[in-house]
Amino acid sequence: AKKGINYISDTEAILVLEAPGKKNAFVIGDFNNWEINKDYQMFHTPDKNMFWYRLTGLTPGQEYIFQYLVDGDIRIGDPYADKVSD
Numbered sequence: 001a002k003k004g005i006n007y008i009s010d011t012e013a014i015l016v017l018e019a020p021g022k023k024n025a026f027v028i029g030d031f032n033n034w035e036i037n038k039d040y041q042m043f044h045t046p047d048k049n050m051f052w053y054r055l056t057g058l059t060p061g062q063e064y065i066f067q068y069l070v071d072g073d074i075r076i077g078d079p080y081a082d083k084v085s086d
Helices: none
Strands: 004-009 012-018 025-029 050-055 066-070 074-076
Touching (some): 012 066, 025 050
Antiparallel strands (some): 012 050, 066 074
16 A cells, blocks of 8 residues: 555545654544544554554545544644645
């Protein structure tokens, strides 16, 4: 998977975030009420430079708003996203 959003099917995507030296990352968004949830904790790649998460159960054609929460206090949008929300 490449950095950013990787669409696997109409209902699945893999999110990849480059964050070397960071301990953890979560995906937060409108699909989980913007809450930190262990079910949305991202996985480290073996080299510890990237985080990834596979989103499933997406509604085909629906746009979702999300951010990454890194190390518990850094909120960032996907730097590779086609659209930016404020």
